[in-house]
Amino acid sequence: MGAAGDTIKAGRRSLRTGITGRILDIGLYIVIAAFLLLLGWHVVQAENAGSYFAQITYFALANGAIYALIAIGYTMVYGIIELINFAHGDVFTFGCFLSASLLPVFQLKEGQVWGPGTILQLLAVMIITMLACAVLNVAIERIAYRPLRHAPRLAPLITAIGVSFFLEGALFLWKGPSQIHYPAVLPATSWSIFGANVTLTEVTVWVTTIVLVVALALFTDRSRLGKAMRATAQDRDAAALMGIDINRTIAATFFIGALLAGAGGVMYGLSYNTTVFDLGFSQGLAAFTAAVFGGIGNIYGAAVGGLLLGLIRTYWDGYFDSAWSDVMIFAILILVLVFRPTGIFGMRVPEK
Amino acid sequence: MRAWLRRVWETDPRKDPNAMLYIALGLFAVLFPVFANVTTGGNPNFLMSVAGDAGVYVLLALGLNVVVGFAGLLDLGYAAFFAIGAYTYAFIASEHLVVTPLHSAIHMPFWIVLIIALFVAASFGVVLGAPTLRLRGDYLAIVTLGFGEIVPRVFKNAATWTSGVNGISALDAPTLPVWLTGPWANTPVGLVTNVKIFDPSAYYVIMVVLLVICVVLIRNLQNSRMGRAWAAIREDEVAAAAMGVNTVQAKLLAFAIGAAFSGFAGTYYGAKLSLVSPENFGFSVSITVLVMVVLGGMGNIPGVMAGALLVYYVIFMLLPTLPDTVTSLVNSIGLSSLTQQSGDWPGIGEFVNRLKFLIFGLILIVVMLVRPQGLIPSRERQQELTKGTHDDTTIEDVNAEAGA
Numbered sequence: 001m002g003a004a005g006d007t008i009k010a011g012r013r014s015l016r017t018g019i020t021g022r023i024l025d026i027g028l029y030i031v032i033a034a035f036l037l038l039l040g041w042h043v044v045q046a047e048n049a050g051s052y053f054a055q056i057t058y059f060a061l062a063n064g065a066i067y068a069l070i071a072i073g074y075t076m077v078y079g080i081i082e083l084i085n086f087a088h089g090d091v092f093t094f095g096c097f098l099s100a101s102l103l104p105v106f107q108l109k110e111g112q113v114w115g116p117g118t119i120l121q122l123l124a125v126m127i128i129t130m131l132a133c134a135v136l137n138v139a140i141e142r143i144a145y146r147p148l149r150h151a152p153r154l155a156p157l158i159t160a161i162g163v164s165f166f167l168e169g170a171l172f173l174w175k176g177p178s179q180i181h182y183p184a185v186l187p188a189t190s191w192s193i194f195g196a197n198v199t200l201t202e203v204t205v206w207v208t209t210i211v212l213v214v215a216l217a218l219f220t221d222r223s224r225l226g227k228a229m230r231a232t233a234q235d236r237d238a239a240a241l242m243g244i245d246i247n248r249t250i251a252a253t254f255f256i257g258a259l260l261a262g263a264g265g266v267m268y269g270l271s272y273n274t275t276v277f278d279l280g281f282s283q284g285l286a287a288f289t290a291a292v293f294g295g296i297g298n299i300y301g302a303a304v305g306g307l308l309l310g311l312i313r314t315y316w317d318g319y320f321d322s323a324w325s326d327v328m329i330f331a332i333l334i335l336v337l338v339f340r341p342t343g344i345f346g347m348r349v350p351e352k
Numbered sequence: 353m354r355a356w357l358r359r360v361w362e363t364d365p366r367k368d369p370n371a372m373l374y375i376a377l378g379l380f381a382v383l384f385p386v387f388a389n390v391t392t393g394g395n396p397n398f399l400m401s402v403a404g405d406a407g408v409y410v411l412l413a414l415g416l417n418v419v420v421g422f423a424g425l426l427d428l429g430y431a432a433f434f435a436i437g438a439y440t441y442a443f444i445a446s447e448h449l450v451v452t453p454l455h456s457a458i459h460m461p462f463w464i465v466l467i468i469a470l471f472v473a474a475s476f477g478v479v480l481g482a483p484t485l486r487l488r489g490d491y492l493a494i495v496t497l498g499f500g501e502i503v504p505r506v507f508k509n510a511a512t513w514t515s516g517v518n519g520i521s522a523l524d525a526p527t528l529p530v531w532l533t534g535p536w537a538n539t540p541v542g543l544v545t546n547v548k549i550f551d552p553s554a555y556y557v558i559m560v561v562l563l564v565i566c567v568v569l570i571r572n573l574q575n576s577r578m579g580r581a582w583a584a585i586r587e588d589e590v591a592a593a594a595m596g597v598n599t600v601q602a603k604l605l606a607f608a609i610g611a612a613f614s615g616f617a618g619t620y621y622g623a624k625l626s627l628v629s630p631e632n633f634g635f636s637v638s639i640t641v642l643v644m645v646v647l648g649g650m651g652n653i654p655g656v657m658a659g660a661l662l663v664y665y666v667i668f669m670l671l672p673t674l675p676d677t678v679t680s681l682v683n684s685i686g687l688s689s690l691t692q693q694s695g696d697w698p699g700i701g702e703f704v705n706r707l708k709f710l711i712f713g714l715i716l717i718v719v720m721l722v723r724p725q726g727l728i729p730s731r732e733r734q735q736e737l738t739k740g741t742h743d744d745t746t747i748e749d750v751n752a753e754a755g756a
Contacts, residue, residue: 036425056456078490081648082490084490084493130674143717144717144721147721148720148721148724151720151724151725152650152724152725154420154426154578154642154646154650155646155720155724155725156720157646158643158646158647158716158720159716159717159720161639161642161643161716162712162713162714162715162716162717162720163404163717164713165709165710165712165713165716166709166710166713166714166717167713168713169707169709169710169711169712169713170710171704172706172710173706173707173710174710176706177706202615225617225683273567285497285501285635288494289494292491292494296490296494300692321509323505323508323509324505324509326501326502326505327501327505327506327580330497330498330499330501330502331498331502332499333482333494333495334498334502337484337487337491337494337495338483338484338495341486341487341491
């Protein structure tokens with residue numbers, strides 16, 4: 001729970017000391033610089049360079065925001081119980097599916113005329129989806145992870161995989177195996193900025209993400225429960241001795257993580273207008289990668305990592321062969337871990 | 353041999369079920385062809401072929417067990433090494449290299465490729481492990497996960513070398529230089545040369561021999577100095593390092609050895625299927641093998657083998673045939689209206705078919721909740737869990753016991 005500034009500073013100190021750390025950092029900078037140079041070359045070469053670049057950037061930022069919303073759930077859960085919550089991506093898909101079904105219920109359809117009332121309706125859909133995802137995630141924690149808290153470390157990992165299969169199976173039962181249309185309820189308004197179109201959908205995604213991440217940051221930094229979460233992440237036993245209810249705190253972590261995943265599900269649906277039952281697998285893997293980029297366990301790291309991942313992937317797809325974009329991303333992931341084992345934000349590695 | 357038999361006989365199976373389990377697994381391997389022959393009325397080829405494929409997974413589980421069970425390193429991309437083994441065989445034992453920029457084929461015999469693939473996979477293990485094994489705990493898992501995603505995609509995208517999504521087909525069948533023939537093959541007794549192996553039963557025998565060799569090797573490894581170093585690292589890396597264990601070297605070796613076994617498995621898989629395709633080595637394979645290891649009982653060789661066989665049976669035999677089974681069951685109890693499709697109801701067969709993921713997920717959850725240590729755990733692990741020799745007793749436990 002990297003919100004604690006002092007922890008982050010301590011992590012940075014321990015990494016930056018020693019000549020090896022220095023050399024590794026320089027290596028990472030060289031790799032990043034090489035990538036940027038290559039990208040820059042292609043950017044300038046393209047036709048209509050400026051507007052094409054701007055167009056891709058807007059899309060990349062929206063993409064990255066969705067990754068960030070999912071990645072935060074991974075990073076929070078990992079930070080507090082050191083579990084790679086494989087089911088998290090499927091909770092995100094559940095949010096996408098549920099909101100797709102809720103939109104018609106709230107009288108929102110394609111080509112809608114928009115007014116204050118419809119905005120409230122969309123907000124209601126989003127809040128219900130977020131709460132449903134949160135309740136689902138807390139139930140998963142209660143049933144599949146909590147009983148195994150003192151079991152061998154891999155046991156909860158296997159139940160997480162089991163829950164992931166279970167959820168995918170349930171979503172498959174719900175809406176079948178094919179791609180599902182997600183109603184494009186937002187109007188196709190767009191504004192021209194730097195010669196490229198910014199759509200209302202993209203703005204919605206950015207605003208939602210920024211609001212949620214800032215709210216989460218304030219919550220973990222300022223509230224009592226947020227403090228309890230940070231304490232539990234640092235040392236569970238000590239936190240328990242200080243009178244923190246561990247079970248409640250962990251449940252709260254799952255709850256909040258899934259709130260963001262649910263919002264991410266709605267945002268994904270609104271952006272892409274399509275979804276599929278095993279979407280959570282690929283999105284989850286990407287979001288998890290983003291969490292690692294930022295230094296797993298660190299909320300700000302996950303947000304920045306998600307954004308970075310969105311940028312890297314979309315730029316790569318835009319300027320290079322998209323068949324290699326996954327290879328590229330995972331290669332960068334490995335390089336980042338080799339050069340900066342704790343991610344770009346340099347959170348302390350839990351040593352237990 | 354007699355001494356060994358005596359030792360096995362005198363071990364109390366309640367204390368250490370392993371000896372009995374080895375015998376049971378051995379008996380199973382010997383009796384399975386008989387069973388296949390009898391149940392299918394003398395046409396066992398399909399069952400024997402399936403058993404060979406199951407053996408591939410047993411081999412993979414044994415290899416991953418060295419990494420995860422012995423050394424305690426979580427590997428989420430094990431299928432990458434499997435893919436590397438299989439493609440090694442595809443490259444150097446088929447006509448394929450003719451259509452690559454190399455323009456000339458290499459045909460190495462299967463038996464030699466087994467060894468080559470072992471070293472190739474192990475070297476990739478070292479290449480990946482050397483810079484990353486200094487990482488702690490789950491960071492290694494993430495690196496392996498990334499590697500596991502990269503390798504199949506590279507095989508898929510580097511089409512000039514690998515034919516991309518189509519994969520490489522028509523791999524050489526293993527050959528024996530000399531083999532005895534006789535009335536069982538409807539020929540007079542004599543020697544034949546250069547026999548190509550196509551018969552599923554022969555593949556079954558090869559797999560059993562491979563498995564026996566691997567089990568002996570892995571068992572000896574576990575009881576060696578290195579095996580004890582792995583156990584020490586698994587339990588407490590800092591303490592192990594303080595005791596003079598070269599942790600990086602030991603972890604690297606575990607990684608390389610684990611990869612080597614999947615090189616074996618890959619070669620066999622390629623030869624038996626005569627086809628390799630990037631689709632067969634995805635994340636789901638890594639996850640399946642990990643599930644086999646953990647479900648069977650990490651670190652315990654017969655447990656892992658039993659787990660692998662069981663999970664293989666559930667995923668590849670039980671679940672695919674379940675819709676038909678349920679349909680005929682429903683028909684036989686007179687509810688045949690359920691089998692018809694009507695409105696949203698897709699018919700019971702299709703319904704059960706859609707339930708497959710869900711059922712598999714439920715099985716995983718329930719088994720792990722009931723037996724977190726695995727189905728057949730090693731003795732050490734079982735005692736750790738029941739007696740809590742670890743720092744597992746936390747303040748929560750104390751609170752719970754005090755009724756707080």
